[in-house]
Every structure is written in C-alpha cells, then in structure tokens.
Amino acid sequence: MNESSTVTRRPKIALTGATGYIGHNLLEKLTDHADMIALSRNGSKHESTNDVEWRSCDFFSLEDAVQGLKDADYAIYLIHSMLPSAKLTQGTFEDMDVILAEHFARAAYQNGVKQIIYLSGIIPPHTTKDELSRHLRSRLEVEETLASFGVPVTTIRAGLIVGPEGSSFPILAKLVRRLPLMILPTWTRTKTHPIALSDVLEALTKCIGNERVFSQSVDVGGPDVMSYKEMMQRTADIMHKKRRFINVPFLTIKLSRLWVTLITGTPKEMAYPLIESLAHPMVAQNRHLVEGISEGEMTYEEAARTALEEEQRKIEAQKSRKQEKGYLPHPLKAMKRAMKADVRSVQRIHLPEGKDAQWAAGYYFNWLPSFAKPLIRTETQTNGVTRVYLLFSRRPLLELTYSRATSRPAHAIYRITGGSFAKAKEAHRGRLEFMQIPGTRECVVAIHEYMPSLPWFLYKYTQAKVHLWVMYAFHRHLLRLIRNNTVKYAKPVDQGPGIRKS
Structure with missing residues (x-):
C-alpha cells in the first residue's frame, strides 16, 4: 500500500x-x-x-x-x-x-x-x-x-x-x-x-x-x-x-x-x-x-x-466436522434455510427525458389505479402517506410512507408501514424504492425486505406474480409515453392540500 x-x-x-x-x-x-x-x-x-x-x-x-x-x-x-x-x-x-x-x-x-x-x-x-x-x-x-x-x-x-x-x-x-x-x-x-x-x-x-x-x-x-x-x-x-x-x-x-x-x-x-x-x-x-x-x-x-x-x-476438515457434529448441510442450503420469509423484487424501467426517480414514484401511484380500474384506488396525503385500496374496502392493502429525510430527486424511498398485505410490525425495514441509475435515463424500482401477510405458497403464486405483471405493464406504459412524447406530470408527493385520490 x-x-x-x-x-x-x-x-x-x-x-x-x-x-x-x-x-x-x-x-x-x-x-x-x-x-x-x-x-x-x-x-x-x-x-x-x-x-x-x-x-x-x-x-x-x-x-x-x-x-x-x-x-x-x-x-x-x-x-x-x-x-x-x-x-x-x-x-x-x-x-x-x-x-x-x-x-x-x-x-x-x-x-x-x-x-x-x-x-x-x-x-x-x-x-x-x-x-x-x-x-x-x-x-x-x-x-x-x-x-x-x-x-x-x-x-x-x-x-x-x-x-x-x-x-x-x-x-x-x-x-x-x-x-x-x-x-x-x-x-x-x-x-x-x-x-x-x-x-x-x-x-x-x-x-x-x-x-x-x-x-x-x-x-x-x-x-x-x-x-x-x-x-x-x-x-x-x-x-x-x-x-x-x-x-x-x-x-x-x-x-x-x-x-x-x-x-x-x-x-x-x-x-x-x-x-x-x-x-x-x-x-x-x-x-x-x-x-x-x-x-x-x-x-x-x-x-x-x-x-x-x-x-x-x-474436504478432509469438513469430513472431520461431520464426524464430530453429525450432518452438516450444504452452505447454500443452510443459507436459504436461515433466511427470513422476506421478498426482494427489482425491475428496471426507462424514464422520459428530464424526469427522475422522484417523478417516477409520483407518476406510478397516479398510474396504478387507472391501470387497474375499477379494482384499485389510491390516496396520497400531505404527510407523505400513500394507501392502496381494493375496490370499496376501507382497509388499505398497503400503506407506504414517503421518507423525506433519506429521499432525493434521484432516489425516492417509501417505508412499508401498514396494510393487510404486509406484516409491518415484523418488517419495519420493508420499503419500496425508485432509484435512478447515475448518468442514465434508467430507473430501478425495488421492493426490499417485504414480509407478506399471505401464506407463503399463496403469496408466491398470486401476489408476487401480479406484482411482476404490474411492473411490466408500467415499464411498457413509460416506453409508449417516451415513444409518443406524451409525458404527463405527477404532483410531488409532499404537495397539494388534503388528500389526493386516484
């Protein structure tokens, strides 16, 4: 050195x-x-x-x-x-x-x-x-x-x-x-x-x-x-x-x-x-x-x-440990067994010229109910809390709270703080992030440390698949906006009086 x-x-x-x-x-x-x-x-x-x-x-x-x-x-x-x-x-x-x-x-x-x-x-x-x-x-x-x-x-x-x-x-x-x-x-x-x-x-x-x-x-x-x-x-x-x-x-x-x-x-x-x-x-x-x-x-x-x-x-040392302690699982299998029942899901999208991750986050929450109409509606409050509801339900599927302290134009972070689809108390680190890749017009949308409330098998083959489908549709939607040069503006998450419904 x-x-x-x-x-x-x-x-x-x-x-x-x-x-x-x-x-x-x-x-x-x-x-x-x-x-x-x-x-x-x-x-x-x-x-x-x-x-x-x-x-x-x-x-x-x-x-x-x-x-x-x-x-x-x-x-x-x-x-x-x-x-x-x-x-x-x-x-x-x-x-x-x-x-x-x-x-x-x-x-x-x-x-x-x-x-x-x-x-x-x-x-x-x-x-x-x-x-x-x-x-x-x-x-x-x-x-x-x-x-x-x-x-x-x-x-x-x-x-x-x-x-x-x-x-x-x-x-x-x-x-x-x-x-x-x-x-x-x-x-x-x-x-x-x-x-x-x-x-x-x-x-x-x-x-x-x-x-x-x-x-x-x-x-x-x-x-x-x-x-x-x-x-x-x-x-x-x-x-x-x-x-x-x-x-x-x-x-x-x-x-x-x-x-x-x-x-x-x-x-x-x-x-x-x-x-x-x-x-x-x-x-x-x-x-x-x-x-x-x-x-x-x-x-x-x-x-x-x-x-x-x-x-x-x-190999010889491992054989010796097996004889002393009994069966030792394969390291990869042992790692998987030790994992908590959490989810990490990451997809890449393209941003219109001049737009950033902050814009993409706001636009996504406006786009989601129009895409899933009439099944899904969203509400965004002035305190940065966004709730996603199913049809006429009064209890949200998910509640996400915008993290003003850690977010910036190129990186918008939402904490998963509630909702019937999340074990929020067990997953206090669960979050949804929009992160622009530096120097590019690409953005990754990521769910980290999300703990679903549905039984694992049911979640894996229903909600998890739906999320991938929705993100693919959002990606395709943004590509059409870019191609047709018809970008709409989403309100910033921390502006606007009262509650904004979509």
Missing part, C-alpha cells in the same frame, strides 16, 4: 464481502498494514479485534451503507449478487448489482472515502457494451456506477482466478474430476489469462492509496495465456487423471450452461452468467497494464496445484 508519509496513523480500510472467498483472504493479508472494517450481512456474529472491527451491513439499504463506511479512508468493493438474497428474489442480478453499487458509491462520497478499489473482470477489446455477456456488461455498469459520485475508483480486472473456492476454477476442476470424456464446443478454445489468488490479493493491496492508479482500470494476469481446453488438460495432468477431449465445431453456450450445472452442482444463478462470458477472450491488454501491479508471478500449474491441495484439506 502507498500511504502518504504525512499520515501517522494506520489507514482504515472498509472491506465488503469480508467472509467471502476473496474477502477473507484479503482481510488476513491487510491486517498487518491497516485497521480494518470488515463488512458482512452477518458481521455481528464475528468478534472484533484490535485490528478488525466487524460491522453488519446490508448494502441494499442506503442507510446501512452510510453507517458501514463511516470513518473509512479507503473502501474495497467485492460485492456480487448472483445468489438469492431473500427467500423470494425476483429480478436479474444486473439490476441487483447496480443498486448495491449506487448505494456503496453514494455512501463512500458522503463519508469522504479517498478511493474505491473494485475487483472486476477483463473486458474484451473492440466489443460494444451490447455485445458483452450479461455478466461482463453488469461488471462494467458497476464500475461506471461506482465512479458516478466522484470518488476515485481503481478497478482491478482479472480473468479466471485460480483458487480453492470461488466460482470459475472450482467448476473447471469438477468437470475434469468427474468427466473422463469431454466434448468441447468452440468456446473452450477461447483464450483467457488465469491468475493465482495470491497474485490478485497482491494487486489489490498495491492499489490501496496508490494515486498512480486513481480512476484507472488495471488488467492483471499470470505468466500464462491459454485456452480453457489447455487449462482442463493441465488440470487433468496435475490430478494424475487421464482424460479424453473431443472438439466440436460449433458454439453451444446455452447447452453448456445446462450440462455444467448438472455435472458440477453449481447453482444456475451463478453458472449461467459465468459460462456465457466464456465466449469472450479475457486476456490482459497492454493499454491497461501497470508495471508492478499487473504481472502475476505464479504459473497456472503452481496455482492449480496449490488450489487443489487446499481444497483437499478443506
């Missing part, structure tokens, strides 16, 4: 994903050089030390994000949302990721963070954003969002990271271990630039406080450039397994997603986006190389052998 000599105290670094694959290894490495703020959704379960302060933080909440980054000099962003974050998650990982990035960037700005360090993937040259896979397109959007509030961002872009955990290398190792014969489509001949986990950690460490790489994207890679087929062959040699590979002259990404998921047991939410990205060459580019940071030292064989040995030690 390059810390100015005028600073006498150790720098304080906020690390997201501190319990994850990259995060827990980086935490161990950085505690020798800095005071750490270790951020995790379950940070309160960990005991703080002199060097590490654990904080519970859910970056889907802007308030949590601001508190989580409090007092940090630098912040490391290792968040990804491929796996579910609620008992029911509706929406794409791309939309989830942009919310997390916006909250993180805004919180970093409000706390005076000097630099954000972000671990991303190598972006192939001469490829437009529309041509990128969903995963790489999302990584690039996150990078742009993190930089949107003016805090310098240093992005470390890596190809396949070779380590005992994570995603890509364990998937490749499982394929080699389980399949004596592999039919290889054309994407397996795509070139990539593998890099050892230790070299990635070193690159991240060297960027912290290094003004030479402020507001830069830095490609990193090991000494070997090879195809995925070559990696499979070398991995088989390391495992001392004889494997036969048969090339086929066509690209079968969709079919590959399916068989990789079936063979390796990797959740499709993670496997599908990763496999789609393999069609792109991911080799470090000269224009993004930084001397002393970009060059990984460990060869693929050394990194793979180290990762496989570490994996074997963990």
Whole structure:
C-alpha cells in the first residue's frame, strides 16, 4: 500500500464481502498494514479485534451503507449478487448489482472515502457494451456506477482466478474430476489469462492509496495465456487423471450452461452468467497494464496445484466436522434455510427525458389505479402517506410512507408501514424504492425486505406474480409515453392540500 508519509496513523480500510472467498483472504493479508472494517450481512456474529472491527451491513439499504463506511479512508468493493438474497428474489442480478453499487458509491462520497478499489473482470477489446455477456456488461455498469459520485475508483480486472473456492476454477476442476470424456464446443478454445489468488490479493493491496492508479482500470494476469481446453488438460495432468477431449465445431453456450450445472452442482444463478462470458477472450491488454501491479508471478500449474491441495484439506476438515457434529448441510442450503420469509423484487424501467426517480414514484401511484380500474384506488396525503385500496374496502392493502429525510430527486424511498398485505410490525425495514441509475435515463424500482401477510405458497403464486405483471405493464406504459412524447406530470408527493385520490 502507498500511504502518504504525512499520515501517522494506520489507514482504515472498509472491506465488503469480508467472509467471502476473496474477502477473507484479503482481510488476513491487510491486517498487518491497516485497521480494518470488515463488512458482512452477518458481521455481528464475528468478534472484533484490535485490528478488525466487524460491522453488519446490508448494502441494499442506503442507510446501512452510510453507517458501514463511516470513518473509512479507503473502501474495497467485492460485492456480487448472483445468489438469492431473500427467500423470494425476483429480478436479474444486473439490476441487483447496480443498486448495491449506487448505494456503496453514494455512501463512500458522503463519508469522504479517498478511493474505491473494485475487483472486476477483463473486458474484451473492440466489443460494444451490447455485445458483452450479461455478466461482463453488469461488471462494467458497476464500475461506471461506482465512479458516478466522484470518488476515485481503481478497478482491478482479472480473468479466471485460480483458487480453492470461488466460482470459475472450482467448476473447471469438477468437470475434469468427474468427466473422463469431454466434448468441447468452440468456446473452450477461447483464450483467457488465469491468475493465482495470491497474485490478485497482491494487486489489490498495491492499489490501496496508490494515486498512480486513481480512476484507472488495471488488467492483471499470470505468466500464462491459454485456452480453457489447455487449462482442463493441465488440470487433468496435475490430478494424475487421464482424460479424453473431443472438439466440436460449433458454439453451444446455452447447452453448456445446462450440462455444467448438472455435472458440477453449481447453482444456475451463478453458472449461467459465468459460462456465457466464456465466449469472450479475457486476456490482459497492454493499454491497461501497470508495471508492478499487473504481472502475476505464479504459473497456472503452481496455482492449480496449490488450489487443489487446499481444497483437499478443506474436504478432509469438513469430513472431520461431520464426524464430530453429525450432518452438516450444504452452505447454500443452510443459507436459504436461515433466511427470513422476506421478498426482494427489482425491475428496471426507462424514464422520459428530464424526469427522475422522484417523478417516477409520483407518476406510478397516479398510474396504478387507472391501470387497474375499477379494482384499485389510491390516496396520497400531505404527510407523505400513500394507501392502496381494493375496490370499496376501507382497509388499505398497503400503506407506504414517503421518507423525506433519506429521499432525493434521484432516489425516492417509501417505508412499508401498514396494510393487510404486509406484516409491518415484523418488517419495519420493508420499503419500496425508485432509484435512478447515475448518468442514465434508467430507473430501478425495488421492493426490499417485504414480509407478506399471505401464506407463503399463496403469496408466491398470486401476489408476487401480479406484482411482476404490474411492473411490466408500467415499464411498457413509460416506453409508449417516451415513444409518443406524451409525458404527463405527477404532483410531488409532499404537495397539494388534503388528500389526493386516484
């Protein structure tokens, strides 16, 4: 780390994903050089030390994000949302990721963070954003969002990271271990630039406080450039397994997603986006190389052998724990079981020119009763409370209270404070948010930590489906307004005498 000599105290670094694959290894490495703020959704379960302060933080909440980054000099962003974050998650990982990035960037700005360090993937040259896979397109959007509030961002872009955990290398190792014969489509001949986990950690460490790489994207890679087929062959040699590979002259990404998921047991939410990205060459580019940071030292064989040995030690340790404590569930299954019965639903809409999230929220509550007429009516009071009613019912289905203290033109937040459809007392953090993606005319509409009152099975196949249908209809409606240039104006939520009914 390059810390100015005028600073006498150790720098304080906020690390997201501190319990994850990259995060827990980086935490161990950085505690020798800095005071750490270790951020995790379950940070309160960990005991703080002199060097590490654990904080519970859910970056889907802007308030949590601001508190989580409090007092940090630098912040490391290792968040990804491929796996579910609620008992029911509706929406794409791309939309989830942009919310997390916006909250993180805004919180970093409000706390005076000097630099954000972000671990991303190598972006192939001469490829437009529309041509990128969903995963790489999302990584690039996150990078742009993190930089949107003016805090310098240093992005470390890596190809396949070779380590005992994570995603890509364990998937490749499982394929080699389980399949004596592999039919290889054309994407397996795509070139990539593998890099050892230790070299990635070193690159991240060297960027912290290094003004030479402020507001830069830095490609990193090991000494070997090879195809995925070559990696499979070398991995088989390391495992001392004889494997036969048969090339086929066509690209079968969709079919590959399916068989990789079936063979390796990797959740499709993670496997599908990763496999789609393999069609792109991911080799470090000269224009993004930084001397002393970009060059990984460990060869693929050394990194793979180290990762496989570490994996074997963990398997043996897990077997020992099972013998001592009995059955231990799969980590993903255990995570799902521990989740409360909450809902996260995120959809993306387009805004008319000159409009913001505040406008979209007001317009939505005016549009909803006209769309669902005569079944639905709404009332908005001057105190910012909006109630949604069913037909002639006197009790609202939902009551939402506008949060003036935390909202702004680009981010409108409504607390779910009542209604027959919500367990408001159990879900005091339940909320509906309209968030404009910085620098764009796109807006994400998100329900967070909503606790439905309906029985779970009934809710999942009725109310949850209706919500998706309504949001799709609202999105289509806004597109028609944009196309026809017939935008109507909604009254601001905190204006107008008495009660406004729709």
